[in-house]
Amino acid sequence: xxxxxxxxxxxxxxxxxxxxxxxxxxxxxxxxxxxxxxxxxxxxxxxxxxxxxxxxxxxxxxxxxxxxxxxxxxxxxxxxxxxxxxxxxxxxxxxxxxxxxxxxxxxxxxxxxxxxxxxxxxxxxxxxxxxxxxxxxxxxxxxxxxxxxxxxxxxxxxxxxxxxxxxxxxxxxxxxxxxxxxxxxxxxxxxxxxxxxxxxxxxxxxxxxxxxxxxxxxxxxxxxxxxxxxxxxxxxxxxxxxxxxxxxxxxxxxxxxxxxxxxxxxxxxxxxxxxxxxxxxxxxxxxxxxxxxxxxxxxxxxxxxxxxxxxxxxxxxxxxxxxxxxxxxxxxxxxxxxxxxxxxxxxxxxxxxxxxxxxxxxxxxxxxxxxxxxxxxxxxxxxxxxxxxxxxxxxxxxxxxxxxxxxxxxxxxxxxxxxxxxxxxxxxxxxxxxxxxxxxxxxxxxxxxxxxxxxxxxxxxxxxxxxxxxxxxxxxxxxxxxxxxxxxxxxxxxxxxxxxxxxxxxxxxxxxxxxxxxxxxxxxxxxxxxxxxxxxxxxxxxxxxxxxxxxxxxxxxxxxxxxxxxxxxxxxxxxxxxxxxxxxxxxxxxxxxx
Numbered sequence: 001x002x003x004x005x006x007x008x009x010x011x012x013x014x015x016x017x018x019x020x021x022x023x024x025x026x027x028x029x030x031x032x033x034x035x036x037x038x039x040x041x042x043x044x045x046x047x048x049x050x051x052x053x054x055x056x057x058x059x060x061x062x063x064x065x066x067x068x069x070x071x072x073x074x075x076x077x078x079x080x081x082x083x084x085x086x087x088x089x090x091x092x093x094x095x096x097x098x099x100x101x102x103x104x105x106x107x108x109x110x111x112x113x114x115x116x117x118x119x120x121x122x123x124x125x126x127x128x129x130x131x132x133x134x135x136x137x138x139x140x141x142x143x144x145x146x147x148x149x150x151x152x153x154x155x156x157x158x159x160x161x162x163x164x165x166x167x168x169x170x171x172x173x174x175x176x177x178x179x180x181x182x183x184x185x186x187x188x189x190x191x192x193x194x195x196x197x198x199x200x201x202x203x204x205x206x207x208x209x210x211x212x213x214x215x216x217x218x219x220x221x222x223x224x225x226x227x228x229x230x231x232x233x234x235x236x237x238x239x240x241x242x243x244x245x246x247x248x249x250x251x252x253x254x255x256x257x258x259x260x261x262x263x264x265x266x267x268x269x270x271x272x273x274x275x276x277x278x279x280x281x282x283x284x285x286x287x288x289x290x291x292x293x294x295x296x297x298x299x300x301x302x303x304x305x306x307x308x309x310x311x312x313x314x315x316x317x318x319x320x321x322x323x324x325x326x327x328x329x330x331x332x333x334x335x336x337x338x339x340x341x342x343x344x345x346x347x348x349x350x351x352x353x354x355x356x357x358x359x360x361x362x363x364x365x366x367x368x369x370x371x372x373x374x375x376x377x378x379x380x381x382x383x384x385x386x387x388x389x390x391x392x393x394x395x396x397x398x399x400x401x402x403x404x405x406x407x408x409x410x411x412x413x414x415x416x417x418x419x420x421x422x423x424x425x426x427x428x429x430x431x432x433x434x435x436x437x438x439x440x441x442x443x444x445x446x447x448x449x450x451x452x453x454x455x456x457x458x459x460x461x462x463x464x465x466x467x468x469x470x471x472x473x474x475x476x477x478x479x480x481x482x483x484x485x486x487x488x489x490x491x492x493x494x495x496x497x498x499x500x501x502x503x504x505x506x507x508x509x510x511x512x513x514x515x516x517x518x519x520x521x522x523x524x525x526x527x528x529x530x531x532x533x534x535x536x537x538x539x540x541x542x543x544x545x546x547x548x549x550x551x552x553x554x555x556x557x558x559x560x561x562x563x564x565x566x567x568x569x570x571x572x573x574x575x576x577x578x579x580x581x582x583x584x585x586x587x588x589x590x591x592x593x594x
Contacts, residue, residue: 017062025060029069037222037231137225137259139176140204142166143196144187145219148211156290158210159184161219161248163289165206168252170395171270171363174261178202179397180293181430197226200428204259215241215279221251223258233258244282246274270361270392281318284311288324297495298337304328319358319365326351326368335499335564336464340532341375342561348372363393371402374409376562377592382406397427401435409593411570413443429459434466441469442571446477457486464494471503475544476573480510498524502537506544506574517545534558536565543574552583559587566591 019025025047026036039045046064142165147158163180170177178200186196193205208221222234235254239247249272256263256271263271288307291300305328311321326348331337333344352369355362370385383406389399400423408416420436433456440449453470460466467490474483487504491497501524508517521541527533535558542551558566569575570593578584588594 019060019062019065022058025058025065028060028062028065034228034230034232037234038229135203135227137203137261138174139178139202140169140206140223140255140259141178141183141196141200141202142169142206143183143189143208145221146209148209149213151212154210154212156286157212157217157283159290159293160286161210161244163293164245164248165221165252165255167364167393168248168271169255170393171267172256172261172263173267173394174263175256175259175395176202176426177395179395179427179430181397182427184293185429193224193229194226201425202226206255212241217241217244217247219247219251221255223255241279241282242276243274245277249274277318278315281311281315281321284308284314285318285321285324288321288328292324292328292331298332298339301328301332301337305332317358319355319362322351322355322358323362323365323368326355326365330368330371334465335534335536336468336494336497338498338532338534340561341564345372345375345562361392363389363396363399366392367396367399367402370406374402374406374567375564377567379406379410379592395426397423397430400426404435404439405567408439408442408571409567411593413439413571417443434463434469437466437473438469441473441476442568442573444476444573446473449473450477462489462493464490464497464500467493468497468500468503471500471507472574475503475507475510478510480507483507484511498527498533498537502534502540505541509544509546514545517541521545534563534565535561536563539563539565540574543577548578548581551578552581555584555587559590569593 019028022033022037026033029036031039036045040047045060047058047060142162145158145162145165147155149157162183166177166180166183169175170179182200189196191199193207197203197205203226205224205226206221207224208219211218211220216238217240218236218238220234220236222231224231233254235251237247237251252271253268284307288304288311291304291307295301305325308321308325308328311318312325315321329344329347329351332339333341333348348368349372352365352372355365356369359365366385366389370382370389373379373382373385383403386399386403386406389396390403393399400419404416404419404423407413407419416439417436420439424433424436433452437449437452437456440446440452450470450473453466453473456466457463457470467486471483471487471490474480474486484504484507487500487507490500491504494500501520505517505520505524508514508520524533524537524541528538535554538554539551539558542548542554555566557563565572566587569588569591575584585594
């Protein structure tokens with residue numbers, strides 16, 4: 001039975017008895033709350049929702065429940081045998097006349113009373129030992145909210161609301177919240193809630209939906225205990241789209257209250273912070289975010305920039321648009337996308353600083369700023385920004401991972417691994433495996449790194465970063481022949497990444513295929529004449545060929561462009577053969593790590 005249109009009340013039917021809460025519905029059906037809420041979800045049990053300005057509550061019509069129960073009779077009997085004291089299911093022949101509604105209700109209440117007495121006796125007998133169902137919730141995952149707008153193009157809105165809810169809850173120090181990149185794996189889950197909870201190692205799951213009609217938005221959410229599949233809270237929120245941030249704040253606050261976590265005054269302010277935003281501004285922002293999150297191709301990333309620019313033109317005071325733009329330019333500046341750092345980094349820096357000028361409490365902006373400062377070897381400032389991000393959002397997997405890389409650059413490899421593993425707890429199914437593998441590689445722990453990266457590549461077979469990193473490690477572990485097909489695939493899926501090509505040249509050289517290495521190097525040099533090729537690609541190529549003087553020439557070019565590879569100059573295994581050279585010692589000093 002479909003939900004009513006937003007803002008329009010469903011006509012009441014006074015001729016039928018109405019049950020005005022989950023408790024009344026459960027008593028009428030002679031089942032507990034968990035069962036009837038599960039039936040609504042899995043068996044299409046007819047439950048209506050009142051529409052209010054802020055939150056919604058439920059009601060059901062007795063006649064509709066009777067008809068539904070009759071149609072599901074056999075299935076429900078198989079699912080759960082009725083206790084002896086339960087009111088019998090009404091058959092078609094004696095429907096509604098053989099037993100009065102009042103009698104059925106008293107029977108149901110009597111059954112519940114017996115259950116309550118038995119439960120009390122059990123508790124007295126077994127003491128105060130806590131069960132899984134009553135244990136404190138210390139961690140949760142917000143599964144992707146479903147788009148119920150009847151329009152597939154509104155998917156960006158559901159994803160945006162999911163991101164916003166994760167972001168707000170992540171600010172609570174007393175709660176571990178799984179990052180979006182891991183939960184997005186369950187957009188169309190085939191697993192049950194307990195299975196998802198075990199996979200993500202969380203106590204509770206948030207499920208819900210988003211429905212839009214014009215400029216009104218409805219968000220329905222429910223909390224489910226991971227170990228038992230118990231649905232112990234649900235609410236519906238209706239708002240104008242311009243008040244979406246108020247809606248997000250109310251929803252996040254309700255969840256925090258229900259799971260009974262400690263929220264400080266400062267966290268409460270961030271949890272409930274709200275401002276009005278024009279619907280067209282928010283839509284442009286969400287479309288940009290959707291493009292940013294769903295692709296890492298240069299074309300799609302540039303489209304995301306266009307949406308963020310559109311949002312900024314419409315409202316220059318909306319900080320989130322600047323954060324999105326900074327993130328898009330940061331992705332464009334990675335070696336596998338290949339935009340020149342001289343073009344992208346100033347844009348990342350400017351957008352992140354503008355966002356923080358408008359709202360200094362945006363953790364993601366601090367991470368983006370810190371990462372750019374690190375790439376430009378401003379080590380002290382970068383560390384301070386990472387720490388500020390973690391103060392604001394202790395559940396930021398990105399902040400944990402990037403701080404781990406900062407520690408790696410300092411040569412503090414054991415601390416780097418520890419921080420990366422903390423990040424994995426927050427983002428168990430996403431990029432954490434790649435970064436842990438990269439850190440293990442730079443720590444000369446090759447077997448562990450290969451295990452991490454092969455596990456990741458098995459799941460994300462077209463991930464250019466994971467494939468390239470695996471190629472690095474296999475070469476360092478004297479498995480260059482194995483590295484060649486891995487790196488070829490990285491080049492193929494990235495539309496010819498010059499960075500991966502430089503590593504493949506090294507693999508060819510180390511595998512004794514020098515002619516193939518030189519052929520590929522000549523191709524890379526031709527590409528350099530036509531457009532940007534990272535200096536680091538030539539550094540890897542010449543070091544692999546054993547031509548160290550040429551490698552130093554390109555290291556100077558890398559120094560001029562502040563190449564990403566020079567962040568790791570203190571620990572990168574590929575630099576080991578030249579560490580004793582005074583030119584290299586001087587380079588480490590100039591990068592600020594000597």
